[in-house]
Amino acid sequence: MIIYLETRAKNYTLTQDILRQFPQSEVIEMQHYKNLFDKTIGDYPLAPCLILAEQSPIPILETPPKYGFPGRSFFFKPSINCIFDCSYCYLKGTFKNSFPVIFVNYEVMQEQIDQKIGLLRTEGYEGQITFYASNYSDVLAIDHWTHFNQSFFPFFEKQEHVLLETRTKSANISSLLQYAKEHPVPKNIEIAFSLSPQSITTLYEKGTASLSQKLKAIQTLLTLGYRVGLRFLPLLPVENYQERYAELMQQIKAQIDITKISSIFIAPLIYNTSDYLALQKKSDLPFLSFLHQQEQGLMKMQQKYYDIFEALFTNAFPDHQILRDYQ
Ligand code: SF4
Known part of the structure; x- marks a missing residue:
């Protein structure tokens, strides 16, 4: 393992902690992470x-x-x-290479978030404010290195009418179990698990936890009182998708207490046009042909598939509102 260390990041406690976790690694100091991260490496x-x-x-x-x-x-x-390698991941189009970057200045991030909340409240906005931490990496998957939960949960717990969502395809809940031993279970945090039929995970979600591992993790967190959401994204209309997703829903109902699930979202595969074109060059994914150019230059799954998926989920989980992302 090579750790590229930005000079100005050297003295952070989190940096030192991460370095201690990789005592055998070669550490290479650099002026700015973009000197490596922002480069096409081949x-x-x-x-x-x-x-x-x-x-x-x-x-x-x-x-x-x-x-x-x-x-x-x-x-x-x-x-x-991300440490995972999903074939469809838009990060492959967004960034020039796949090197994982951890930003170590959590305190300043929290100050910025605090200021954002303060500004909205000063402007008179009283509704829910949601912060999403996992759209550029799988935060929970690397939490044993980064201690994100340990730092950000207490921060968000102090806020009112504010929610933090971390979304994951991992089953790495050890830090959540530890947190619940030391603190009241957080109420302002939703742990959202992204689920797909196992056959799709095997084909297109390399390195992620298996469906059964995720369902076991979900049920454990529900038993502890964590707020847990289910995310079905991206919906992939691959061959026999209706049967595959119907089986997935049966497995979910058999293995977790669905009545305790906080929210369910479904979302299509979606790219901005430049990410789509970049991904198309890098891979030959059969479902890219299901996408159509739609409003604001976005490439999205055709509406007819979305409607079929929504009906499947509504029938399977009649007591939940099935929320559509981007719709
Ligand atoms: S888990 Fe999410 S962020 Fe990671 S590779 Fe898969 S789609 Fe991308």
Whole structure:
């Protein structure tokens, strides 16, 4: 393992902690993480690596319209790139290479989020404010390195009418179990598990937890009182998709207490046009042909498939509102 260490990130406690976790790694100091991260490296095999950097400025980006929970919502990026390798992942189009970057200046990120909340409240906005942490990496999957939960949960628990969603395809809940031993179970945090039929996970979601591992993790968290959501995204209309998704829903109902699930969202495969074109060059995915150019230059699954999926989920989970992302 090579750790590329930005000079200005050296003295952070989190940096030192991560370095201690990889005592055998080679550490290469660099001026700015973008000197490596922002470069096209080519396809030759590289040693596993991690980049530790300071984020400055800190982007707190408003979500596109119709994204996620009602109210005002924002993305922030405690880390970028993912340890998993989903074939359809838009990050492959967004970033020039796949090196994982961990930003170590959590306190400043929290100050920025605090300021954003303060500004909205000062402007008179009283509704829910949602922050999404996992749109540029799978935060939970690497939490044993980054201690994101340990730092951000207490911060968000102090806020009112504010929700943090972390979304995952992992079953790495050890830090959540530990957190629940030391603190009251957080109420302002929704752990959202992204689920697909196992056959789709096997084909297109390399490295992610199996369906049964995720369902077991979900049930454990529900038993502890965590707020847990289910996300079915991206919906993939592959061959026999109706049967595959019907089987998935049966497995869910058999293995978790669905009545305790906080929210269910479905979402299509969606790209902006440049990410779509970049991904098309890198891979030959059969379902890319199901996408159509729609409003605002977005490439999205055709509406007819969305309607079929929505009917499937509504029939399977009649006591839940099936919420559509981007719709
Ligand atoms: S888990 Fe999410 S972020 Fe990670 S590779 Fe898959 S789609 Fe991308």
